[in-house]
Amino acid sequence: MGCAFCASTLHGRARDLTAAEMLGEVFFIEEKLRGEDQHVDTMVLMGSGEPLMNYENVVAFLHLVHDPAILGMSYRSITLSTSGIVPNIYRLADEGLPVSLSISLHAPEDALRSTLMPINKKYPMQDVVAAGKAYGDRTKRRVTYEYILIDGVNDSDRHADELAQLLRGQLASVNLIPINPVVERHLLRPPAERIAAFEQRLAAHHIAVTVRREMGTDINAACGQLRNRHLEQDA
Template sequence: MKKELFGLSLIELQELLVAAGLKKFRAAQVYQWLYQKSVTAFDQMRNLSKADIAILEANFTLLPQQLKILREQVSQDDLTRKVLLEFPDGNSVETVLMRHDYGYSVCVSSQVGCDMGCAFCASGLSGCIRNLTAAEILAQVYIFNSMLVGEGKQVSRIVVMGSGEPMLNFDAVIGALQFLHRENTLYMSYRNMTISTCGIIPGIEKLTQLGLPINLAISLHAAEPELRTELMPVNKGFPFQDVIQAAEAYVGYTGRQVTYEYILIAGKNDSPVAAELLANHLRFKHASVNLIPANPVPEKGFERPSKKVVEAFLKVLQKHKINATVRREMGKDIDAACGQLRARFAQEQQD
């Protein structure tokens, strides 16, 4: 049975290649092709002999090469590209490439599906099927990086904000981020990495202890206990007041300001009173607020508020000197919300 090479350290790669009959120095060459040049097929590694390539192909596999793009959508402005990737076991996740004026970022999933049950999100419609491995998280970055490398560009930022709760797959997520930070891979700065959580306090505490300057984003979406529990059942186990306290400890240890994500849902959490409550909880905190007009999710029946309502909410926060912005929308025309593309594809397969 062939062994998977993608995601291994250089030492692990050396051990496997030597055992297969290759010279030790070949591992460094393969490693460079995979993680610096983003080549995803052995026969494209031009400084390897045909005999060595034959040994590699007979004994090993490369995960990015095995990924199947089930569906791909590109926004009309060509700034956002979203793919539904199928892994060899048949499970699929969504991954998004976004082009900004400062570079390219990839939003990756950390789980197949999600168990958080947030009322506004399509990711959890079928629950969490399984955690992704560190290699599967990395592959989502490299599938896009392989497209960019021919243009002399590469992914410079990663956001773990796709399907799944990253803190419930902590080791794999951190393993993938640490891998991308290595000098002999993409050498991506930790400051260009963001982990988004629903507020799993033990995960926030573990991240705090690591002391890495990774950006922390917390999905808040309501500052009233009963409403947040309605929207986000995780609030029962981890009340948002305790989450904010854990986030402040993270700020104190890493010096990184925390971003609070707040999806504005028409008639639910978008009133001036709701804005006042949010401001009260975040006043004097090392925090910024990212307001996100809801992407319509037909399965959930939620609608986005009007532009006027959004602006009124923002003004309340600014009046209280809360650093707040309205998220620049990208990919609105291509099933932009997490889980929408996967849910749509699954429904089509059933019909």
């Protein structure tokens, strides 16, 4: 999707996954966990790709993992993350599948969001947030807005106030994500005190907010980083 902070775009798009390939990934992890007497009980569709640009395969996959004869996973244990493909957010709401929706926002106003996320030029922020509200109203599921914190870019008190104003009155929460730096992008993580101040300012506006627990920085696990490293090793 061309996001300025993401490693996924460095080598471009290859192709969409089929529903069967997605299911194969789940079976692979399920088999790994079986030896530890565990199983896959939650799932997030995200990473190197945009689920709602592969709509038919994604919905077919959701039906497969929910099927009692396959995995029998509850739709409510599944989260779909999107950069904001507005028409397909409405389509997903009409499917009647109560999966949780997570929308990558990353800025509280259009000019900045367009700089960080070029898709905003096609689906502006206000339309994205309106679609998120409609999804929450239709499914009765709380929508999560993901917000990557980037030092000196989108982490000021003003940004927090504008974000709170944008989301006021929605069945929604904010998931703050201190950026997992990508060397090629030259974007840095804010200091811990700035992250805490941003969180506290949203909370003061009565916005439900969490800071994503730190996982994966040491193994290049942010969106696209593992793929990028693999492609560089094979070059």
